[in-house]
Amino acid sequence: MRLLLHIILLGSVTPFKFLAYSPQLAKSHVNFLGKISDVLIEAGHEVVILSPLLDSSLGFAGSKKARVIEVPQCTEARAYEEFMQNSNAANAWTKGDSLQAFFEWGNLTYSWVAQCNATIAHPGLLESLREEKFDVAFAEMIDFCAPGLFHLLGIEKWVITDSLAINDAHFFYTHTPSNPAYVPTMMGGSMGEEMSFSERFDNLLTFCFSKWFNEYFFPVYDEMFRTHDREIPSVEELFGTNSLVFTNSEPLVDFPRPSSARMIDIGGIVTSTGHKQMDADRISEGIPNLVETTWAPQSDLLHDPRISAFITHCGQGSITEAIDAGVPLIVVPIAYDQLRNAQQVKRNGHGIMLEKTELENPEKLRNAVKEVLENPSYHEKALKIKLMLEDRPFAMKEIFIRNMEFLAKYGPLRQLGHYGRKLNFFQYYLIDVIAAVLGVALVILIIAFFLVISVVRLLKRILGIKKVKAD
Known part of the structure; x- marks a missing residue:
């Protein structure tokens, strides 16, 4: 009966054609864009993924259902791949505050600009994409290539998607007011919504620096885009033309924050983030009750009733999978948005947070594991959150699909953009x-x-x- 209903619904849907711009820059980002592309395909639509090879070692565009167009890696992008494979991983445990990350990523932005330029200049690519006549385009704003690319393709209806719970840049793109006094920034470090004076100062500093960081590279992209079209609007102007912003945030779990009609939360739409084969480190030698593997089906394991707790670095994908399974957590954030994610776990009471430096003391880890295993409140709260999300009035997939279909029919949705973006x-x-x-x-x-x-x-x-x- 359900299969018949699904077939009937698919038959009643007018298929639309979507373009996803998804550069291969990091596994989690690529997988998220691929998964939401699959969601649209399963709803009866067509999706083409444009996938420039920023990091050629990934070797996957995130979807086996979408049609993928890969763009070869340019010479300058090699520096980004080397960073991801070497210094980024090596320094993760010794990084200072998150502001340090801005400077590291800033140096890599020029690699992204070069790859964007190579993508636009790729022989025959823009012409063939224009012939596709896409209804809607979507992309994650890790780099700023998409707004200019979509403009050059003549695609007016486009949206921003994000694999992160919340990116400070969302507030800038939509001109939604934010208050660093109680909303932790994505890169603001290990602080929750209740902050001391010094934490509020740090949070404000990071928020302002994030805005400056984004705007600093606008002219770099502008200069590159104008080598292809002298009349193209600035990147900042183009950002104002997006219709919607989809965030990987779950309001029942995330920190409460201001929003706007253009910002739509679809946290939990992806509950399995693929897999990545790891190197064997042989850390389990001599330990009888420890299983070491280079890869395991994490989501499947978390749903096994024998799992009592999950120790994780607190990446967005891992947190989503654990919440979906109702498993309590011991979180050890390493860097970037993981620090903010860990504070969410602490706030909601379904896990314990440890600083990465605390792992030097085995007793602290032992006590944390013992607390989660022996105190039933963690399991009870994890299970309650799981049930709440299962009983939501609307499924996140439905929200995403219907908004994308609505945009394809009636967009661009200029009426959702408030006049505040024109004020000084x-x-x-x-x-x-x-x-x-x-x-x-x-x-x-x-x-x-x-x-x-x-x-x-x-x-x-x-x-x-x-x-x-x-x-």
Whole structure:
């Protein structure tokens, strides 16, 4: 019966054609774009994945169902691949605060710009893509190639997707107000929503630096794009033309934050993030109750009723899989958004967080494992979150599919963009209005002050005259 209903629904859907821009830059990002592409394909639509090889060692575009167009790696992009394979992994355990990551990634941005240029200039590519006549395009904004590429292809209906729970840049792209006083930034380090003065200062600094970091590279992309089209709008202007932003955030789990009509949460739409073969380290030698493997079906293992807890680095994919299975956690965040994810686990009470430096003390890890295994509250809260997500009013896949279909029919959805993006800094934060009100209030106070002085002087004069007459 369900199969028959599925066939009937597919038959009633007008198929649309989607373009996914998904450079091969990291396994988790590629898998997420591939999985949501599969969601659209399963709903009866066609998806083409444009997949430039930033890191050729990945060797997979994230989907076996979509049609994939790979673009060869350019010479400059080799530096990015070497970073991902060597220094990035080697330094993960010794990195300082997350601001350090901005500088590391900043040096790699030029590799992304070069690969973007090579993609646009690839012989016959733009012409063949234009002939496809795509209804909607989507991409993750790790690099800024997509807005310019979609413009060159003449695709007006496009959306931003993100494999992360929340990217600070989402607030900039949509001009949604955010408050660093209680919303932890993606790269803000190990802090939750309740922050001390110094943590709020650090969070604000990271938020401002994130905005500056994004805007710093806009001109670099602008210069490159204008070698292909002199009249192309700036990257900043093009960002304002996106219709929707899909975040891999689950409101029932993530930190509460401001939002806008253009930001749609689809956290949990992907509950299995593929696999990556690891090198054998032989750490299990001599330990009888430890199984070491270069790969394991993580999602399947987490759903095994014999699993009592899960120790993880707190990547977004691992957290999503653990929540879906209702398994309590011991989280040891290493870098980047993992620190923020770990604070979510701590806030929701379904796991214990350890700093990576605490692993030097075996007793702390032993105590954390013992606490999670022996205290039933962690399992109870993990199970409650699992049941809450299963009982949501709307499935995340349905939300994603219906919004994409709606955009294909009626987009671009310009009416969702608020006028605030056209205001300057003083207008946006009402500084001009506040200044005017304070100015008027100050003038009134000054006038009132001088009126009081004048009245006092007048009264003194009158009283002085009466006193003279009385004498």
